[in-house]
Amino acid sequence: MTQDLNENLSLDTVIRQRIKGLRLAKGWSLDALAARCFLSPSTLSRIETGHRRIALDQLVPLAKALGTTLDQLVESAEDDDVVIRPEPEHQRGVTTWLLSREHSASGTTVAKMRITPERSMDDVGLSVHPGREWFTVLSGTVSLVLGERTILVQEGQAAEFSTMVPHRVGAHEGPVDVLTIFDHGGERAHLHSHD
Structure with missing residues (x-):
């Protein structure tokens, strides 16, 4: 149970980082993204900083506004093995x-x-x-x-x-x-x- 909770917290943090990172990569302010996904800038700020829970009905418009899919926005951050060992x-x-x-x-x-x-x-x-x-x-x-x-x-x-x-x-x-x-x-x- 504790491990599942830690994994969920970790994924929650990654999702927040992805939202903020994608917003900044587009050069958008909180106001600009908020207008595109019909959230208030203060709600978006609290989502990015972890002071507000992220609801599924918020993630869908956020993903669309950021030019990504819901699946990509919430995919696991786990990469069990990032090293590729090619065989000739x-x-x-x-x-x-x-x-x-x-x-x-x-x-x-x-x-x-x-x-x-x-x-x-x-x-x-x-x-x-x-x-x-x-x-x-x-x-x-x-x-x-x-x-x-x-x-x-x-x-x-x-x-x-x-x-x-x-x-x-x-x-x-x-x-x-x-x-x-x-x-x-x-x-x-x-x-x-x-x-």
């Missing part, structure tokens, strides 16, 4: 480490990839799928084929492109390490294509 997945000429959790809220997947010349550009067909992809080159040089063009992307450079253009990413004259962000279409096409 090997395919011919490509090793991939997933650096984001599956089913991330943002709808994107972050991965580090090492591509070696063993992944022959002739063995890998051009890929086309809805969405966009982004990568930055950590080491080496990427050979990026976009339609009829071949673009060399050097270490320290980044590339972003529509994945509706037929494309292929490979290593140019040696291994290359990239940090990449895929949307759902890119994840299915590039990370699960051999499942």
Whole structure:
């Protein structure tokens, strides 16, 4: 019972901090937010400082006014394990480490990839799928084929492109390490294509 009470107090404090933090991030005064969610500035001030209990019927308009959802405003502050321990997945000429959790809220997947010349550009067909992809080159040089063009992307450079253009990413004259962000279409096409 005491632990549940402490967890509820902790979540209550986090919700108050989120309300105030989101308000300040938007550059709004108490008056500005109060007008948007039909509360008095003094009520809002007492909510933020913990001098008034937060009622559910207040949270819904607060979340809407702050541009978030009720679920995001009241989600648990518990992150049992914030460290991601990527396991390498090997395919011919490509090793991939997933650096984001599956089913991330943002709808994107972050991965580090090492591509070696063993992944022959002739063995890998051009890929086309809805969405966009982004990568930055950590080491080496990427050979990026976009339609009829071949673009060399050097270490320290980044590339972003529509994945509706037929494309292929490979290593140019040696291994290359990239940090990449895929949307759902890119994840299915590039990370699960051999499942």
